[in-house]
Amino acid sequence: MTAALPDIAAQLHPHAQPLDWVGMQxxxxxxxxxxxxxxxxxxxxxxLDSPDVRGIHMSRLYLALELLSRRELSVPTLRTVLQQFLDEHAGMAQRAFIRLHGELLIRRPALVSQLSGWRAYPISLAAELGPIGLQLSLTLEVSYSSTCPCSAALARQLIQEQFAGDFAxxxxxxxxxxxxxxSAEGIVATPHSQRSTATLQLQLNPTLEHLPIQALLDSAEAALGTALQTAVKRADEQAFALANGQNLMFCEDAARRLHNALENHPALQGFALTVVHAESLHAHDAVARSRWQRAS
Structure with missing residues (x-):
């Protein structure tokens, strides 16, 4: 008869105390x-809320995660896995946590031509189930181009001066x-643009069935107007130049556009957003932040 395997985690520890989070990453x-x-x-x-328990059953957490690999990622699936975490640690744990991160590929069309290509969007999803219910936090990253309004005005002034001199x-x-x-002699100056990034930390409504990730990305890119492109022809590049010229924005403008696009979105309970314009003029970045919380 095989002897029972020792369970060291079940033994008491002389300095046992509750712990906020125990698991694997x-x-x-x-x-x-x-x-x-x-x-x-x-x-x-x-x-780990019980001071009488030395350690948790990490293998049970690992095995419970298998469900996430077999089903489409959804709020009900996350809730099921988190509840299994708690059931496997009954009397030991009051809160369960999952955080996942990866890159979502979405095919995006060119602005004018029939070309298209893949854009990678970093995403991170955190879910917690505990005494106050389910809490969901989704972090998305959106990259776009930003053209400086001040630089555009200064460039226009130089073009005016060149015109006045050449046609005097x-x-x-x-x-x-x-x-x-x-001609190159006519357009003597151009405004500076930079690749920019918006990080959206979104508190999701826990009653959702499906995660509206692409809809939120689409909404953010529409608000900004100058999402980065994939495959392009010259006509697409020209259309992108036009979009930049019609969407001049400081980092403050970008943050306000995103705030207005996300505020009161039915899928959201709140958000904190950060936009970073990686300056092509300066050796430092321009940054703006905003937050919103739905009134209870």
Missing amino acids: GIALPIQLLGQTLAAKVDAGVS GKRLDHAAISDWLG
Whole structure:
């Protein structure tokens, strides 16, 4: 007869005390989302509230995560896994936690041509189940182009001055002016643009069935107007230049646009957002933050 294997975790510890979080992090797991499989990393844990228990059953957390690899990622599935964490640690834990992060690929069309390509969006989802119910937090990252309004105004002034100098005392001729505008001598200055990033930390409504990730990304990119492109032809690049020219924005403008797009969104209970414009003029970044919480 095989002897029972020792369970050291069940033994008492001379300095036993409750712990906020115990578990594993960086677990490799395939996650099903929007019809694709994400190579995700998952953190899983529970609170250790019983001072009479030395350790938790980490293998049970690991095995419970299998459900996430077999089903489409949804709020009910997350709730089921978290409840299993608690059931496996009855009398030991009052709160259960899951955090997963990976990159979601979404095919995006070009602005004008028939081309398209894949954009990678970093996402992070945190779920906690405890005495106050389910809490969900989704973090999304959106990259876009931002053209400085101040730089654009200064460039326009230089072009005006160049025009005044080149055509001083001359009879204005439509064809000559058109040729001048299309020349390097005419456009003597251009505004500076930079690749920029918005990080959206979103508190989701726990009554949701499905995670509205793509809808939230689409809403953010529509508000900004200058989402980064994938495959492009010259016509697409020209359309992108036009979009930048029509969407001049400081980091403050970008933050306000995103705030207005997300405020009172039915899927959200609150958010904190940060926009970073990686300056091409300065050696430092321009940053703006905003937050909102639904009134209870």
